[in-house]
Amino acid sequence: MAVPTQFAYRTSKIIGVVDAGPVYQPLSGFIRVTVSDASVGHVIATLPAENVFELGFSPLGSFIITWQRPSKDDNGDAIKNLKVWTVLGGETSGTEADERTVVGRFVQKSQTGWNLQYTFDEQYCARVVTNEIQFYRSEDLGTVWNRLRVEGVSDFAVSPGKNHAIAVFVPERKGQPAAVKVYNVPEFAGPVSQKNFFKGDKVQLKWNSEGTTLIVLAQTEVDKSGKSYYGETTLYLLSANGGFDSRIELDKDGPIHDVTWSPNSKEFGVVYGYMPAKTTIFDTRAKATHSFALGPRNTIHFSPHGRFVLVAGFGNLAGQMDIYDLEKNYQKICTIEASNASVCEFSPDGKHILTATTSPRLRVDNGVRIWHVGGGLMYNENLQELYHVTWRPQSPTTEPIEDPLHPVPTPHASALEYLGTVKTPSKPAGAYRPPGARGQVTPLAFKREDEGGAAYVSNGSLSLGIGVNGFGKPRRREVPGAELAPEEGNGTTSNPAVDGDEQLSKAALKNKKKRESKKAKDAAEKATGLTPAPEKSLPGAFPSPSRSPERRDRKGHERNRSRGYVEPRPQSRPDRRDARRAHDHQLHPKTPPAATAKINGVAPLKATKESPPPDVTVTSPGSAGTPQDKKTRALLKKLRAIDDLKMRRAGGEKLEGTQIKKMDTEDEVRNELEALGWNE
16 A cells, blocks of 8 residues: 655644545544554554653654653653653553553753664664764663763764664863864774864765765854854865865855755755855865846755755845746746745755745745646645644655646646636736835845846945945045045046036036036136135235234134133224234335245236325224213113113013112203203
8 A cells, every 4th residue: 555645743732643645635533633544644652751742763663752841840850751662562451561662761951962873773863972972773772882971062964874873972172163073883993084164163964865075054043244143154065985075165155044965965055155055066075056136035955856956035125936847957836925925945855845934934824835847826824823834755666656747637626716716916926115115126235146236246334235236326525625535446637527417406506506517617727827816825924814913823822821821901992993003004015126026926907097096094983082071972872771660561561670760860860951051
């Protein structure tokens, strides 16, 4: 009897198994967390374990490993929360079943790397403890069979091939580089292959299916160059026999999003670089054999038989999946729209693709969709709070090798119902454009690299992204009034009128032309000598008459004050006026014609007739009149103030005592005015 293609799922309320195409029917009787035969739904065993948070199978399905939250007993000792169970343990309940089915117990505090790792034949299993890897025989987990001592080991990976190899990772510490070492089990005298490198806080160790080559994806917690918030990633390749090791050179800057081996163990795919990312296929010697078109992608999967490759963009990307046929020179078959998908897997037969939206990443629109590799939707089911979904593991060798593209299977009724509710947009939405930019060609600065725009270039700053990919050109440092410095690699100064006129508005362009014309006019006047030169260009010239000696000597006074000098009281107004007249006489003496022959190398204009100098005497309004006139003006001012107070009191305003006394002096003021001879 052929094993059917099935997938299992877990929600907040139920666990279910569904037979895939062409029937798409749920398996009845599978409603409890038990060990069951997925083909028929019969219960094989019930595990007497509570509060299980993690569960896994051994490679051949002979053992089940469970992990519970760490806890302590009444004596304060840690309870062994990692347990290994045999699958064929019967349904006996109570202590007897517990003793008969549990073959190993361990204390495992960390949930990261909790599971045991088995060899392909389940002969040995291993777990990491402080500074060593412990090996056990699968039939006797109570006794340590062998130990691999590695100082500072933090992670390891057992080879899935038939060579019984193990790779261990030691992170950087105390200035020493990180290291990945490959050992043959149980020959632990020395590594058969080793790679040392810096920038390795943690790694992902990925063996190919034959166990002959290892990919090391190293990552740092912090990117010291400042190019990324998420650290820096590098990729290395090691052979299990020590014959080859190399760093994989990638031709596009940016992080490494995903790396996956092909089932044939002869090639692997890498998605890397800033968006739009690049996807490249490499051989086992780290040589690129094919590159796909740039696009917003971060995931790559090979079909179980290695014929198809899926390149997709999930997470914060749109969820597009591109399917390529490797047997037809990487020909693109189709593009599938699977928005909001968080799970993507090929079916064991290589004909279908499962996508799902799960919680807690998204708590809405949870469900499972199954697509044909040709692009059509075959099945759809909406589920409430879906936590996990996966295909039932099967060996690709059990599936017959057929043409997966022909014939195309008939979709399930749920798929047709779902497609009937999906509205096809009549017009592509595209990117938002402000009203002023509509109907125009998109500038290259706003286009992705795969759309013809400029490639992303990181300037090493996390807070400033101006430059090729910013809005406009990077700004140069400019000093107002100074000429622009020549650009790097160019000895000439760029013409500002040519560089930025196309991006200026009409008003800005008009003002720019005015400034340029004014500069040209000033330059022409200087060339013809009509504009006097600055004072400092005239050696021995007189100081400018526009400034008084007090203002010119102000800095000297400030220096004197700082040294304890006390400035004398300022002169009165008549004294200052006399001093100014004397100063003007010194500044403008009658210069003979010979002395004025040339100033600044320019001959002055000759007057046709000698004319006397104009009278520049300044008369102050307050300096005219006799003391009698001054007293008259003061009394008249006082009389006007008294009249103003009388009007304010007539308007109902309450006056103060001093204001009333001032009003009482009106008669005295008028008498003094009459005595001075003033008449109204």
